[in-house]
């Protein structure tokens with residue numbers, strides 16, 4: 486374990502390294518942020534967004550929670566998506582799950598998880614929607630991995646359901662929503678290659694929010 490005091494030593498070294506490569510690094514960083522990516526991932530300590538993507542500070546806007554969920558009543562994640570789309574004009578939104586996700590595993594257990602019950606219910610809902618496919622997988626590890634993937638796809642679909650994303654895409658042809666999985670055993674990022682346009686077209690039969698004049702304000706979901 487890294488001692489508490491060591492963190493500050495490491496910070497000073499990190500600053501020195503950055504300045505050695507670019508004397509204006511922090512001046513540029515302080516000026517503005519114009520990230521092209523919004524990353525929504527799991528809070529798991531083993532899946533650090535910038536590091537696995539090889540991106541620098543300023544390159545990616547990040548939101549993380551237990552099991553990378555996008556619930557439409559979660560003001561936190563909805564505010565992040567709103568800000569990223571309407572103000573930062575991100576070109577890509579990524580939902581990144583990971584195999585060996587404790588949140589997904591917990592949702593597969595017949596157990597009272599306290600405050601986590603309502604949170605993990607979203608994952609149980611994903612299981613219910615795909616029960617036929619998942620129950621057909623006899624190997625438990627494979628079934629667990631598939632639930633991780635299906636959860637990513639469902640959360641990406643939830644992003645596509647939002648008015649901000651639909652309206653921005655109609656006007657600008659971005660953002661594109663992606664679903665990824667990080668494999669802890671290999672360190673490899675896997676693109677699930679979700680078909681953004683096909684999902685958008687399909688869900689707009691029910692979730693088309695582009696033509697509705699909001700009674701409240703432009704930010705209405």
Ligand code: CO
Nearest residue numbers: 527529586587
């Ligand atoms: Co996780």
